[in-house]
Amino acid sequence: MAFSYRELLARIIKCEAGGEGENGMKAVATTIMNRVRVPYGEYQRIGQGDLRKVLYQKGQFDCMRTELGGAPNPQNIWSTVPEEIHYDIADWxxxxxxxxxxxxxxxxxxxxxxxxxxxxxxxxxxxQVKVGNHCFYNPTELYAKT
Known part of the structure; x- marks a missing residue:
């Protein structure tokens, strides 16, 4: 059975930014949802407004892989169980x-x-900004051509 959008987003928030505090997790969630909602470029063309397609796009999120560099990846969405804060941020x-x-x-x-x-x-x-240990990047005009 596939995870619901809520469950999938909560799991990737915890896996990708669980140690970054509330603002760090919200920044990651914002970026993921920006990819879902962007009206042009690669993410619109590939994701078509579908969270699942955005997350499963090849090579985008390490937490969506069970293997990295030929070795098992222990930090993935299947082994990461979200807590209430992750569900709250996913809902947000x-x-x-x-x-x-x-x-x-x-x-x-x-x-x-x-x-x-x-x-x-x-x-x-x-x-754009550094939140916690993560750097965030806005699209340039060049992105629109992707």
Missing amino acids: ALAGNRLFTAGYSLWYFNPFAPCPWTFPYTGTGSF
Whole structure:
């Protein structure tokens, strides 16, 4: 049986940002839902407004993989059981809310270093904000052509 959107979002929030505090988790949820709702570019074309398609897009979220680099990935959505806070944030994001500081970010990652000004390497995102250990990136004009 497939996870509901609520369950799926709660699990990825915990897996991707469980140690980042409430704002960090909300920023990740905002970014994921921005990908669902973006009206143009790669994520609209591939995701078509479907959370499941956005999350399962190949190579996007480490927590959606059972294997990383040929080794088992113990930190994935199937082994991560959400708590009430993760469901609350999932409900908040599914209701259309967004964390203001994350803006319209479509990407985030933890560089374990200072945030680069552009991400991904294609130059389709520009630095928006750092929340916790994650850097968040808004789409550039170049993203619209993806």
